[in-house]
Amino acid sequence: MQTLLASLRIAGVSLLICAGVYTAVILGVAQVCTPVTANGSLITRGDGTIVGSRLIAQKFEKPGYFWPRPSAPDYNASGAAGSNKSPTSSDLTDRAAKTVEQYGATPDKALPADLAAASGGGLDPHITEHAALYQAVRVAGARGVAPSKVESLIRNHAFSPGGPLTPDRLVNVLELNLALDAETGP
Amino acid sequence: MSAVIFIVFIVGGSAALSWPLGRYMKWAMDPPAVVGARRRALDRLFERVTGRLGREQQGWKRYMVTLLAFNVIIFAVSFGVMALQQYLPLNPDGMKAIEGSLIFNTAASFTTNTNLQHYSGESTMSYLSQLCALMWLQFVTPAVGLAALAAMARGLVGRAPGNFFLDVQRATFLIMLPAAVLVATLVVLGGMPMTLQGAAQATTLEGATQTIARGPVAAFLAIKQLGTNGGGFFGPNSAHPFENPTFWTNVLSTISIILIPMACVWMFGRIVGRLRHAAVVFGVMLALMSMRIACAAWFESAPTQAFTALPIEQSTGNLEGKELRFGTAAGPLWAVVTTSTSNGSVNCMHDSLNPMTGLMPLIGMWLNEDFGGVGVGMINMFVYVILAVFLAGMMVGRTPEYLNRRVEAREVKLAAVAMLAHAFFILGASALFAVTPWGTKTLNNGGAHGFSEMLYEFSSSTANNGSGFEGLGDNTPPWNIATGIVMLLARFIPILLPLAIAGSLASKRPTAQSAGTLGVEGGTFAVMLTAVIAIIGALTFFPAGALGPIVEHLQFMP
Incomplete structure (x- = not known):
């Protein structure tokens, strides 16, 4: 006791x-x-409404925006999860086939791997610079601006998360889309 | 190339830091008889908190009983907080009552330093439950491991075990707490959320509504990593951008996983006064872990197999279930480090690792000693050491000795029981669930990978690890109850049996070292120890591994 x-x-x-x-x-x-x-790296507009968090991916489907990586919980930021599918799973092949169709990827213009693979938490805010450039023509076309303008915007936003330890440069999708709206109007 | 530099930087940096930390931990856990006034004042304070029992010199039985009693209390308190969360404050998002078997599983999981999670934090737990049931246990359960290690080490040099109440407070307040304050402050500066506000409502650029769960993440993360706990604030653990926002928080988190388990070896060496022996053990552990890291990084550089027939670039490794900001090598490195120690946090989804990469975490949990959980990793390694000196003794026909004490039938029997219990829980329980709907109805993947999910779940429970092949639908009463029981037994049997061995050795008279003694400070011993670990591990678990990841690899990978 x-x-x-x-x-x-x-x-x-x-x-x-x-x-x-x-x-x-x-x-x-x-x-x-x-x-x-x-408090969660929130981005707010002038009138105080919250647009999102710069750390959290949100859903983009319109052709005039850059699209983030696939998300198993459909960008639900209060129920994050990965797909937890084995990389050998046929479910994964079926899902990726739909993504390929969405982007209209072809063998000559193969889809960057990060755009096909779902992230660990389903909320990865980044895509590679390479994957953003891959989408530049579609975005520029939908907005009626020159692709070179969109491409230079991407290059200005690209960064190396770990300096020399990470060779792949990334862009933050939400920030890039906000910059895009600011530059060319929504 | 950058991947190799990254891995060497993290593992090497941790190893270097563990040396001074081990020295500090010895000072904290086992101060010399003559100490400064300040150090003594701390112990006085701990004695005061304990009351009369803080001054007694405990015997081995008493030490073990106290350890168990303390665990009964912390289990009960955390169970109570979770069971009542809907009536308690600090619940801004209105979390509801939790189902009974899930409370049992979670309380067992966090009491045993496992942190297996059959729930998602952001949709199940109030902030009060997160902080006062779960995060609190993340401080005191590694402290229990450190106390047990200190007591065992004292026994090996013929001393009494000490006083559990003092030891557990020394570990909590002098080791876990300062380390957590430091790491939490650094990750806060690195951009991690730390707030008591509820979820934020955002209106996205395309006009949809997004509910963004947040909370006191930074405080939780620091101790989750440092105490080989691993239980995440959010469901996807350290793959969630709030629980690991940048490359640098990931580096710090990875180092925090391995640092204290590494330092435990040096602390052990200092208490038994045999630093060269500790260095040999450290070297064996480091070699075993490094081999798995190399294998994992190699196998994970193969592209996602399911994408090969599609017009998708195949030049990068498998990215399914990974976050981009950490870099390519960070996922497999973390996967091995978190299962080498009994941490169990993840920064990528282990279910989506390539089949042979997924085998490396499994092997880590099967061996469970390099570097193992805080305190308990070195205790598990001690069991292998006993078996190694015993087998070496048999080979040359001499009575085996360890640290100048004879290892006889009683000690070897206890070590063998500890070893067999580990294997029995993993293989027996996996077999049971593999042939009943308890397991087969809950799988997220078919075929061999489905079997791997069940095998992983029980390996993780038994090793008190806590990671999972999270596709498994494991929040069912059979899973909750079975893994809960396994975690409890697999926590306390491997702590109590080695303590009993140490107590038994402590009561023997030291023998003089002779030419026939196997020295435990040289290369011969390192080879012997590695061989024992490899042979026991391989013979026990290879068949199960062959049915899971290995057959999946052979079936699908080119």
Whole structure:
């Protein structure tokens, strides 16, 4: 009994410190030093409405926007998940065939792999620069602007997430689409 | 090339950092008899919290009973918080009552440092449950492992085990807490969310509504990684952009997985006063883990097999279930590191790894000792060490010895039971579910991959790992109850039996080292230990592996 009581005391003290004080300290640091990212890196318009989070992919289907990677939970940001399909699965072949059709990919103009593969959480906000350039003609056509203009926008937004450790450059789809709207009108 | 540099940078960096950390952990867990006033004041404080029992010198039985009693209490508290979450505060998104078998499974999972999750955090748990049931256990359960390791190490040099109440507080407050504060602060600066506000409602550019779940993620992530816990705040764990927003948070997270398990080896070496022996063990562990990392990175560079007949570029590796911002090698590296230790967090979906890549995490959990969970990894390795010195002794016909104490029938029997229990839970339970609708009705993939999903689930439960082939529909009463029981047994049997071995060795008189003793500080011992691990592991688990990932590879991969 004494043993259980002593355990209970230690449980109580550790609960107070590790769940209470610790959380409060980190919360304080976050809300003071990095308030924007601490609240989810939200992007708001002038009138205060939230457009989304720069870390979270959202659904784009219109031809005038860049499309993100496929998402198993259909971009549900309160129920994220991967497809969890084996890479040898025929379900995956069927899904990718639909994506290929959507993009109108052909053997001469093969689809970049990241546009065919669903991300781990279904909310990957990035595509490769290569995959964005692949979509440039469609986007430019739908908006009636020169492809070169869209391409230079992509190049301006591309970045290396890990410097020299990651050779593939990425673009953030939501930010790119916002820039596109700002430049050419929605 | 950049992949190789990336891997060497992370593994090498962690190994280098583990040395000073091991030194600190020895100071925290097992201060020398004569210490400074400040260190003594800390122990006084811990004694005060405990009460009268904080001053007693516990014997082996007493130490083990106290350890179990503490675990009963923390299980009960976390169970209670989750069961009552709908009535408690800090629930901005209105999470409802949780089903009974799921509460049992989750409480068992977090009490055993497993963090197997049959739920998705963002749609099941209130913030209070996340913080006060789950995150709290992420602090105290690795502390239980560290306490057990410290006690075992003391026994091996003939000392009494110490006092569990003191040890568990030393580990919680002097090791886990400061480390978590440091890492949480860094990931906050790296852009991770840390808020108590509920989900945000966004109107997307195309006019749809998107509900964006968020929460106190940074605090949760830090201790999740450091304590080989692995339970994610969100369902997809560290593949979720909020739980791992950038390349650099991913680097820090990967190092945090492996750092304390590595330092445990040095702490052990310092307590038993045999750093050269610790270095040999560390080397064996590092070699075994590095082999799996190399294999995983290699197999994962093959493109997604399902896409090969379609007009899709085949030049990159398998990207299904991976996030782009971490780079190509980050997924397989993390998959191996998280299963080498008993962490179990993921930054890519293990179900979607190429078949042979998926075998590497399985092997990690089957061996479960390089570097293993916080504290318990070194304890598991100790069981292999006992078997290695025993077999070496048999080969030359001498009574085996370990650290100048004779290893006799009693110790070897206990070690063999610990070894067999691990295999029995994995293989027995997988077999049961493979032939009943409990398992077969819950699969997300057909054929050999479906079998792999079940095998992985029980390997993960038994190794107290917590990762999964998450396609498995595992939130059913049979899965919840079976894995819950397996996690509990597979946590405490492999802690208590080695402690019993240590207690038994501690009671023997030290023998003088002779020419016939197998030295545990040289290359011969390293080879012997590696061979024992490889042979036991291969003989036990190869048949099951052949039915799962290996046959899938042969069936489909070119």
